[in-house]
Amino acid sequence: MIEHRITSRSVGALGSSGVDMSFLLGPAVSSINTVRILAGGGLGEHPAETWQVFYVLSGLVEVTGSDDTHDAPRTIVLEPEQAVQWAPGEQRSSRALVDSLVVLIEATEQIPSARPL
Template sequence: SGAASLHVARIAPGGTLGRHPTRQWQLFAVVEGAGWVAGPDDVRQPVEAGRAAVWKPGEEHSAGSDAGMLVVIAQSDLPPI
């Protein structure tokens, strides 16, 4: 039980998702393409298709891509196993 949501987002070439906190546990999974993610330390880490990042509630984070990427964002009140 608990609230959950699933979103699909395409980050255009040169696009970013600006820095913001998550309200729930969040899985940010790259399905296609490549880019970067940055967590609380604001250090960019490369990500590509088949890779993911997990943020806990309240963590500041951002993401972006030079070439574009397709991502699935799953959010839940429940922590990952």
């Protein structure tokens, strides 16, 4: 599991104003899904089939996953505009602490536009 800080930037092109945009996608995105998770609900532990970015739009979601720098799985709480990325084969799970809305992005390769914390 790689933690990510999604950065935003103001968009002023084409006469735009009052717009901040977060650039989430890379060239290898294969699907984008929204996931509504009720408080106390969640996705059970299972391996990621593809590269996946789990981006919280609203709510609070506790995610557990493995990574290359820790011996045991670790758990973190994601707030809105926070994300993690899982590699294919990584075991992971999630549980909403409050009603939450998440975007799940699946890709054929690591999504480089998200920046590690």
